[in-house]
Amino acid sequence: MKKMLSSLVAMLLSVSLLTACGAAGSNAPGGGEADSVKVGVLAPLTGANAEFGKAFEVAMTMAMEEVNAAGGINGKTLELVFQDSKGDAKESSDLCRQYVDNEDIVAVLGDFTSTACMADAPIVKEAEMAILSPTASNPAFTEMNDCTFGIIGKQDADSRYYAHYVLQEYAGVDNVGIIYIESDWGNVAMSNFVDEAGKIGLNIVEMASFVQDEKDFSSIITKMKAANPDHIAIMDQGATSQIINQIRTSGWDVSLSTNGPGTSQQLIDLCGENCEGLLLTTPFFFDPENEKEMAWRDEFTERAGFAPTVHSVNAYDCALLISEAIRQCGDDITRENVRDKLAAIDFSGGLTGQIKFDETGSLDRRYIICEIVDGEYVKRAGFDYPEQVAAGK
Numbered sequence: 124m125k126k127m128l129s130s131l132v133a134m135l136l137s138v139s140l141l142t143a144c145g146a147a148g149s150n151a152p153g154g155g156e157a158d159s160v161k162v163g164v165l166a167p168l169t170g171a172n173a174e175f176g177k178a179f180e181v182a183m184t185m186a187m188e189e190v191n192a193a194g195g196i197n198g199k200t201l202e203l204v205f206q207d208s209k210g211d212a213k214e215s216s217d218l219c220r221q222y223v224d225n226e227d228i229v230a231v232l233g234d235f236t237s238t239a240c241m242a243d244a245p246i247v248k249e250a251e252m253a254i255l256s257p258t259a260s261n262p263a264f265t266e267m268n269d270c271t272f273g274i275i276g277k278q279d280a281d282s283r284y285y286a287h288y289v290l291q292e293y294a295g296v297d298n299v300g301i302i303y304i305e306s307d308w309g310n311v312a313m314s315n316f317v318d319e320a321g322k323i324g325l326n327i328v329e330m331a332s333f334v335q336d337e338k339d340f341s342s343i344i345t346k347m348k349a350a351n352p353d354h355i356a357i358m359d360q361g362a363t364s365q366i367i368n369q370i371r372t373s374g375w376d377v378s379l380s381t382n383g384p385g386t387s388q389q390l391i392d393l394c395g396e397n398c399e400g401l402l403l404t405t406p407f408f409f410d411p412e413n414e415k416e417m418a419w420r421d422e423f424t425e426r427a428g429f430a431p432t433v434h435s436v437n438a439y440d441c442a443l444l445i446s447e448a449i450r451q452c453g454d455d456i457t458r459e460n461v462r463d464k465l466a467a468i469d470f471s472g473g474l475t476g477q478i479k480f481d482e483t484g485s486l487d488r489r490y491i492i493c494e495i496v497d498g499e500y501v502k503r504a505g506f507d508y509p510e511q512v513a514a515g516k
Contacts, residue, residue, distance in 0.1 A: 159202040160449055160456060163222035165233030165243065167210035171336060171361035174389045175235050178435040179257065180205060181427040183232065185419075186442035196450045203442070208234050210335070210361070215239035216246060223250045229449065230255065230461050232441050235434075236360075237261035237278070237308040244271050253462040255445055257437035261311045265484035270462055274444070274478055275437055276406055276488030278308060282315035284490050284509075285356070285382045285404055291325050292512050293492055293504055294378065294402060296354040298326045300347040302340075302366060303358035305332040312358045312382060328352045337362065340369045348375060357381040364393035371397040378402075385432040386493055386500040392429075401495045406488040407433040407475050408502055416474060433475075440473030447472065 164183060167176035183203055191200050204222070208215035215234045222228040223246055231247060231254040234240050240259040244267040247254045253270050260278035265271045290296040299320070303313040309332065320327055329350035331343040340362075347355060355370065357363050360383040367379060367390075380402035384390050391398060409416050409431075419439075423431045448464040449456055470478045480486055492504040504511075 158198070159200045160196060160229055161202045161204055161225075161227045162445055162449075163219075163225075163228045163231045163233075164203050164205045165208045165215050165218055165231060165239070166205065167235050168205070168207035170210045172210045172235055174387065174429065175258070175360065175432075175434050176207070176210075177427060178431060179233065179235070179438040181423060182431065182435045182439035183442040185423065185426070186439045186446070190443070190446050196446060197453060197456075199456075201446055201449070203232075204228065208239055210236060210239065212236075212239045212242040216242040219243040219246045219254075223247065223252065228252075229456060229458050230445050230465075232257070232438075232445060234259070236306065237264050237311075238306050240264045240271070240273070241267065241307055244268060247271075250458055251462060252458040253445075253448075253465050255441050255465065257441045258434050259308075261307050262483070262485060263307070263311070269466070269484070272465060272480060272484040274441060274475070274486060275433070277485055278311045279315040280487065281404060281406075281490065282312045282358075282382065283319040285380075286316045286319040286325055287323050288490075288504070288508055288512065289380060289402055289404060289492055290354065290356065291323055293508070294354065294380070296325065296378075298328045298352045299354045299356050300329040300350055300352035301327060301331070301356050301358065302343060302347070303330070303332050304360075304362065305334050308383075309358055316356070316358070316382075333359075333362065335361070338365065340366050341373070344370055344373050344375070348373075352377065354378045354380065358383055360384045364390050364398075367394050367397050367401070385434055386430075387432050388430040391495060391498055391500075395498075398495050399497075402503075403493055404490040405433050405493060406490055407436050408491050408493065408500070419474065436474045440475050440478065443473050444468065444470055444478060 166179040187201050206218040222231055235258050237259040240256045241264050243254055247270045248268040255272040258275050259273045260275050262277045262279055265273050303309045329347055331346055355377050357366050363381050363384050385405045409420050420431055447470055448461050451464040452460045489506040491502055491506055493500045494503050
């Protein structure tokens with residue numbers, strides 16, 4: 124069993140003071156005020172997933188500024204210590220080790236990928252210190268030990284929803300080709316998609332994987348064309364735009380969907396008309412009728428220079444979440460106590476709804492279906508779509 128949660132805190136340097144590696148707050152362990160509580164952050168501030176790393180940085184800073192403006196935690200402010208993992212598992216684990224060796228760091232937020240988080244898991248366990256990821260969805264990550272937590276939900280459930288409800292039920296796909304990243308996350312996404320497809324009779328005509336930082340997808344596209352699917356499913360975050368553009372540049376107008384990048388504005392900016400009609404899932408979508416959500420969206424966009432995705436919102440909620448866990452520790456702010464408070468938390472103070480971890484340190488999410496139409500994300504099916512399908516609607 125995991126343990127219980129923490130308290131809300133905050134303080135941080137302004138986003139305008141970001142360092143060369145994009146850090147807000149301290150950019151190396153050890154700096155800061157004696158009356159602050161320090162939390163380390165691991166994020167890909169550079170590299171293929173830099174959009175998501177900057178989203179972490181901006182969203183978490185917004186949360187910390189809010190908390191500190193409200194009085195901080197038990198007489199202390201929260202200081203975030205940002206480090207650039209570059210999206211690399213070894214880099215992430217080396218930086219995580221630095222946080223563990225710095226006694227002032229009470230918990231870690233991040234990293235972005237499941238692979239990096241899984242490399243960090245045994246390191247934080249040595250110190251009985253929590254690591255809380257906004258985005259790692261491989262269920263194996265939170266199952267590794269009682270220090271690992273994630274709030275985006277489980278990739279096995281997402282991939283099954285993707286195959287069943289996005290492709291078969293909504294899009295009416297009969298024959299699909301799969302292009303997926305060779306990683307811990309990608310392999311879980313692919314294997315659960317394949318298993319669900321077998322159960323529901325969705326025909327997979329071809330599969331191809333690629334490695335991180337791969338740039339030329341021409342051979343994969345040629346292979347897919349030869350199999351003649353009526354749809355291509357892309358499972359990745361960073362390379363999705365390149366794959367889409369190369370498919371369209373090849374003259375192929377096959378229908379497309381993706382599982383991974385969420386409602387990324389960068390994807391639209393990089394693909395333009397090439398991504399028109401793209402389908403995807405997300406566990407969060409900004410409600411135009413919700414003033415709080417839209418005000419947060421506008422502020423984030425102004426600070427970051429791009430619109431937020433579910434990854435941004437989760438980063439914000441994680442910063443609030445760890446702050447609350449620290450607050451609940453009272454005067455006994457230790458790594459183990461913060462971890463225990465986090466495990467037992469029942470929190471609804473963020474944007475993504477109730478957060479209450481199961482015994483593995485994860486939680487269940489539901490999904491909506493979105494489509495890119497005229498350069499914007501449009502909600503096509505809500506959280507109740509499986510129930511509508513079951514009812515024959």
